[in-house]
Amino acid sequence: MAADAASTSTIVILDFGSQYTQLIARRIREFNVFSVVLPCTAPLSDVLALNPKGIILSGGPSSVYDADAPAADPKVLTTELPILGICYGLQFITHHLGGKVHPADKREYGHARVQIANHNRLFAGLPQEINVWMSHGDSAVQLPEGFTQTAQTSSALASIANEEKRIWAVQFHPEVNHSEKGSELLRNFVIEICGAKPDWTPEHFIQSTVERVRAQVGPKGHAICGLSGGVDSSVAAVLVHKAIGDRLTCIFVNNGVLRKEEFAKVQATMREKLGLKVIAVDAGERFLSRLSGITDPEAKRKIIGNEFIAVFDDEAEKILKDLETKGVAEHDAEGNEVAWLVQGTLYPDVIESSSVKGPSQTIKSHHNVGGLPENMKLKLIEPLRDLFKDEVRRIGRDLGMPEEILERQPFPGPGLAVRILGEITPDRVAILQEADAVVVEEVKAAGLYRQLWQSFAVLLPVKTVGVMGDQRTYAYTCAIRAVTSEDGMTADWAPLPYEVLKTISSRIVNEVRGINRVVYDITSKPPGTIEWE
Known part of the structure; x- marks a missing residue:
């Protein structure tokens, strides 16, 4: 998902590899302001193309003076947009604007008491002292010209500011629950300093997503949704169905590693309670045959991802042949029949599958992200790709979906295959x-x-x-x-x-x-x- 720049305020977060970067994004969205995370290496033109109201520089595990320190474009500090640096972000600002950062005499990790010396706009309405969460081994020992220290702990600098340049920075992490008044501080930056409007709501998301999917698929295009029966794919299906109606066909595949009686239960729920057109494919033997003798978890995920797409391709071919017979299939410039694959991919899936958000490490591939084959015939629609699970549930409620679906606990795309260690x-x-x-x-x-x-x-x-x-x-x-x-x-x-x-x-x-x-x-x-x- 991308924000509609013409109608939605956007805050860009540049990720330097912090474990808390996604939490910054979540906190901002709690203010009903859209936030997007980009790798710190993103070209400045990509950042500005989003027409952001402000930029946040995240924390990170590196030191700014390391030879392999994350290489963000220092010109980001000259955009005249409001900037908030957090932890490593403060050190990046200090280092690239002429100050000095050295290893701290005393590493600060965990709770710390901060004394606010200057109640500037960032600290407006906050008490004189707050408990915060620190996680750093370096410290700014000399500030850039025009910057002042605005808060401190008993042993180190805690925040700096240059209001003329519209740059603020804190050494602690306001995004974590451990930081007292952290949400208020972020609100001050996003709403008061950046002037972002709280207009990113479930209603706006639904409207803009429906419009975008409708344009993406076109007036005659058809889509196939891979249903798992869980929250994500169900919400994605209802959203796309709202956009293109009966031109969406949902396919629910028994991959042989579903939960007990799930194949029958999901079919009934999707048809009777959501009104979706569902084709059920019992491919259990096909999947289990491919998984036979496989014990490596990454191999399992990729096999299941590839096999899912193969099943979808088979079913899509049948659907398109039927549409061709009826004379309603859409074709591209080369004359190929057009069909789209709808997936309920979420932000955490993307983050854990690939280091697309800066120097973060890949944890594991998800079958619907890292497991898709390069030669896939279907084009992807992922309407929930930038959402967190709780946001998906909020969207589902605004779509009027039943709670029994929305409150289902997450179930992995590869199913029980990743809960059976060893051979399946x-x-x-x-x-x-x-x-x-x-x-x-x-x-x-x-x-x-x-x-x-x-x-x-x-x-x-x-x-x-x-x-x-x-x-x-x-x-x-x-x-x-x-x-x-x-x-x-x-x-x-x-x-x-x-x-x-x-x-x-x-x-x-x-x-x-x-x-x-x-x-x-x-x-x-x-x-x-x-x-x-």
Whole structure:
């Protein structure tokens, strides 16, 4: 998604590789102002093409004096647009405008108390002292000409400003919840200093997206949506259906690694409650055959991504032949039939799949991002590509979608394939389906489903000895995973009540043949990821 520059205020965030960059974007969107993250290496022309109201320079893990420091164009500091530097951003400003940055005598990490010495526009309405979150090993020791220090901690400079140049910078991270009054500080910059209007609302997003998709597909074009039954693909489908109506055909594929009874349930929901035209394709054997003997998680994701597109291509060909017969198929300049593939790709999928947002590392590819084949026949429509999960749910509510769909916990595109460690076989899929169903049932019964970001079972490639009915068993180990999160970018393991864990464990061991041991995963993200693969 891109902001409509003619009607929407935009704040550009240049990413220097900070783990908090996406959080800056989220905080700004909470003010109903559109924000877009660009890599710090983006040409200045690309930044200005977005007609931004202001620019934020993110934090980052590097030092400005390193030979391989992220190479942003220093001319960004001469645009006369309001600029806010955060952590590394402050050091970048200092370094490139003639000041000096050195390693700090004392590294600041964690909570710090900041004394505000100068209540300029950035600190308007804030108290004299605030608790903030610091994470830096360097410090500005000499300010550029025209800059003044506006706040400090007991051991270091905390903020600087040059109001004539319209540049402000803080050494701490106002975007994290640990920073007191951080949201107010960002609001001061975005609304008061930049003059951005809070006009980026679900209503505006729906209207602009519908108009854009309608223009993209054209008056005769047809689209295919790959439905998973989850929130993302469902909202994407309803949005595109709103734009082009019955020229959208949804395809729901049984890839052999769906949850228990999901193939039938999703079909009913999409047709009866959302009014979508759905073609169901049972390709379970086809997928499992391709996955046979594969244990590498990246290989699994790419195989599933490629196979999905192959299935879609097959179905698209049938649909287009039917349209051709009816004389309503659209053709491009070369005479090729035109069709589009709609996907529910979200911002975190893109971020974790590719280092497109600056020097951040690739964590893992997602089947609908890093797993797509280069020679794909269908053209992509990804209306939710720049949204976070909670924003997608807000859009869904404004579209009038039922809560039972919107409140579903995220389910990975590759399905249970990334929750079965090791080889994927029909028997192992069946075992995990039963175990996962127990987890979902008991979490819902305890009234915890909506409080958790995700809760699920993982089948490990580990067998252990057990005793059941006075007989020795040798069966698989199942891990239970439950996390809380705001957007999936970071997550904390959830302290499920012991009684809930006890019931889950007892039911799995007694009801699921093939599992005799249950363990609980207490790893947060980072250092782990939410999914095991």
